[in-house]
Amino acid sequence: MKLLLAVKRVVDYNVKVRVKPDQTGVDLTNVKMAMNPFCEIAVEEGVRLKEKGLVTEVVVVSIGPAAAQEQLRTALALGADRAILVETDDELNALAVAKLLKAVVDQEQPQLVILGKQAIDSDNNQTGQMLAALCEYPQGTFASKIAIAAGKAIVTREVDGGLQTVALCLPAIITTDLRLNEPRYASLPNIMKAKKKPLQTITPEVLGVSIRSTSKTLKVEAPANRSAGIKVKSVVELVEKLKYEAKVI
Numbered sequence: 001m002k003l004l005l006a007v008k009r010v011v012d013y014n015v016k017v018r019v020k021p022d023q024t025g026v027d028l029t030n031v032k033m034a035m036n037p038f039c040e041i042a043v044e045e046g047v048r049l050k051e052k053g054l055v056t057e058v059v060v061v062s063i064g065p066a067a068a069q070e071q072l073r074t075a076l077a078l079g080a081d082r083a084i085l086v087e088t089d090d091e092l093n094a095l096a097v098a099k100l101l102k103a104v105v106d107q108e109q110p111q112l113v114i115l116g117k118q119a120i121d122s123d124n125n126q127t128g129q130m131l132a133a134l135c136e137y138p139q140g141t142f143a144s145k146i147a148i149a150a151g152k153a154i155v156t157r158e159v160d161g162g163l164q165t166v167a168l169c170l171p172a173i174i175t176t177d178l179r180l181n182e183p184r185y186a187s188l189p190n191i192m193k194a195k196k197k198p199l200q201t202i203t204p205e206v207l208g209v210s211i212r213s214t215s216k217t218l219k220v221e222a223p224a225n226r227s228a229g230i231k232v233k234s235v236v237e238l239v240e241k242l243k244y245e246a247k248v249i
């Protein structure tokens, strides 16, 4: 069974992002970039499925600038077999990404595609669902457990107030939630070995996909600065302030 994993290059989750002075977006100058954390979980799950003998080949795909090769090499060091970079410097919306991934699915014909539930930069939570719709494949989103049995993917989903388990006919699309697994770190020997694993670069034009955006970001604003708090001496003073200053009670 062939598995396709989608990984996105994003600003590292430890970085405090700065908005550009002209408010057109986030300033990426000298900012540390990394693999989106939910995609790391997807890679870990793919590698575990391969280690269990349920998957024969793990292919990892990223759409983005040439620098996204770094994240693909990381995925290869973690255990993926081969990588595909769909190279573009354009800022893509979720539908354009889903269309490109659909073209890769058409080429690669995987039985299972695993994506993160959300990219921490755009916070879309759309790509997996759109890809499932475009491919007309069943989807199991927000997965906290995945099993493969009798030609089906059994996915336990984190839903409001509980868990839902669904059986998906293959081929299928799954998106990962936080509690699915704890990703491993790549070992130095595996980082070295990953340098020799195949990484193919293609373009949206080669895939025949139009990435023209139908929406435009008008403005990006940083959250308002929080003013410093104050210490009160007694409960009476607290109640007074809540009542007459904050006027919340």
Ligand code: AMP
Pocket (backbone or CB within 6 Å): 006, 007, 008, 009, 036, 038, 039, 042, 061, 062, 063, 064, 094, 097, 114, 115, 116, 117, 118, 119, 120, 122, 123, 124, 125, 126, 127, 128
């Ligand atoms: P989003 O819908 O943008 O929140 O992203 C959800 C998931 O879609 C991510 O965790 C990735 O698995 C996948 N994805 C989104 N953008 C890209 C991209 N540029 N390249 C590869 N995968 C992506």
